[in-house]
Amino acid sequence: MNASYGTLIAPRELAQHLGEADWRIFDCRHDLTNPDFGRAAYARGHLPGAQFLHIDEDLSGAMSGTNGRHPLPEPDALAARLGRLGVANDMQVVAYDDAGGMFAARLWWLMRWLGHHRVAVLDGGLVGWCEAGQALTPAVAAFPATTYDFSLKPTTVDADFVQGHLRDDRMTLIDARSPDRFRGENETLDPVGGHIPGARNRFFRDNLTARGSFRQASVLREEFARLLGGQDPRRVVHQCGSGVTACHNLLAMESAGLSGSRLYPGSWSEWCANLHRPVATGAED
Known part of the structure; x- marks a missing residue:
C-alpha cells in the first residue's frame, strides 16, 4: 500500500499522488446561505480527479425539525454513495474546500465514523493548492463503482x-462556534x-494560521491542553451549531495527537429546538 494519511496532507504531497488508482479526492465546498454554491x-x-459531495445532500441526513440542521446521514446511504463514486475500503480519501477545512472536516469525520482511517483533509484547501502552483480543471472525473463496507465506530x-x-467532570464540552454566537449574540442561523x-468555547478558526492552513501540531496540542485543563481527551465532546465545524476541532485535536474525543452531531441547533433544555448566555460560566 502507498503512503497513508490520516489527518492532513499538504498540496505538494497530494500532487504527487494525482491519478493513482487507490486515491479518491472530494470537493466539499459549501456556503451555508447559498446551498448551490459548492456545485x-x-x-x-476543481482539483484534477476530484468528485463533488454536497454537505446537505450527501453528508447530512433528513431534518425532522428537532434533530438539528445537519443530522448525520444514514450510514447505509453514505456507504452506498461512496461506493457509487468508486471508493473502496482500502483507498486513500482526501477532502478539501475553500474555507480552511470548515466543510472538508465533515467528510473526514464521517469516514472515520464509518471505520475508514485512510482519510485526510487538504491543508490550506483550494487556496493552498493554487498557491502551490497546482492546476484546476473543469473535467468531471468518474470511476468504476465499488461496494463500500463499513463498521461504525x-x-x-x-x-x-x-x-x-452537564458540569460533570466525565465530560468536557467544546463549542466550535464564533465567540459572539457562543455568548448568544448575532445569532442568525438558529x-x-x-x-x-458548562461548554467551553474554541472557535474552529483558531486552529488556522492567517494563510488558512492548520497551525503546527505542537501549537494545537499546547492550546487544546490548556483548554482541557488536564482532562482526558477521551472525555471531550465536540459541538457547534449543527455538527459541521465541530469536526474541525476534532481534526485539530487528532492532528495534535489528542485522540479519542467524540461528536455531539445535533449540536446547538438540536439542543435549542427543545425549550426544556437549559441555555446559557455570555462568556464561559
Missing part, C-alpha cells in the same frame, strides 16, 4: 448524554442564541 464552484474548476453522543453530564451550560 457551481466545482463546475467552474462509537464516536458520537446524543442530547440525553450531554444533558446527563432561533435561540446562547450555548449549552
